Structure formats: C-alpha cells, structure tokens
Amino acid sequence: MKTWVKVLIIGIVILFIxxxxxxxxxxxxxxxxxxxxxxxxxxxxxxxxxxLAAAAKRLFRRMVND
Incomplete structure (x- = not known):
C-alpha cells in the first residue's frame, strides 16, 4: 500500500475520533x-x-513525464 494512502486512512480515522x-x-x-x-x-x-497533496504531486509528475 502506498504511503499517501496510509496517511489518508490514518487522517480520516483521527478526524472521526x-x-x-x-x-x-x-x-x-x-x-x-x-x-x-x-x-x-x-x-x-x-x-x-x-x-491528497502527495497524491496530486505524484499525478502531476506522471503527467509531466509522459
């Protein structure tokens, strides 16, 4: 599992708590x-x-490199 997905899940759990x-x-x-x-x-x-910023950064890098 990617790191930004783990951070997103942890953030959602902490937000709800x-x-x-x-x-x-x-x-x-x-x-x-x-x-x-x-x-x-x-x-x-x-x-x-x-x-979400990390995910957007990865997506932007992928778009620029192609």
Missing part, C-alpha cells in the same frame, strides 16, 4: 475534553490535506 470527542464534549458540557477533540479533528484534517 476528534469529531466524536468534540461533539460528545459539547453535548455533555464536559469542555475539558473539547480541546482534545478539536485538536484531533484539525490534526486529521491536516493529514488528509498532506496525503
């Missing part, structure tokens, strides 16, 4: 866990963007 934690903290008024949830959410989003 962060969404669950942040949503749970907001609905149950446990705001001490909300910061962790939002941090994981943004970390997952950044990982997804990095993985």
């Amino acid at each position: 962060g969404m669950i934690l942040a949503g749970n903290a907001m609905t149950t008024n446990q705001f001490q866990y909300g910061g962790i949830g939002w941090a994981l959410f943004y970390l997952g989003a950044i990982l997804i963007i990095v993985a």
Whole structure:
C-alpha cells in the first residue's frame, strides 16, 4: 500500500475520533475534553490535506513525464 494512502486512512480515522470527542464534549458540557477533540479533528484534517497533496504531486509528475 502506498504511503499517501496510509496517511489518508490514518487522517480520516483521527478526524472521526476528534469529531466524536468534540461533539460528545459539547453535548455533555464536559469542555475539558473539547480541546482534545478539536485538536484531533484539525490534526486529521491536516493529514488528509498532506496525503491528497502527495497524491496530486505524484499525478502531476506522471503527467509531466509522459
């Protein structure tokens, strides 16, 4: 499996864990866990963007070389 695919999958998993934690903290008024949830959410989003950028870079290289 390619590295960018692994990073994409890990990013999606972290994003969903962060969404669950942040949503749970907001609905149950446990705001001490909300910061962790939002941090994981943004970390997952950044990982997804990095993985998609790596995939686009590979695709662009392949298009230029042909």
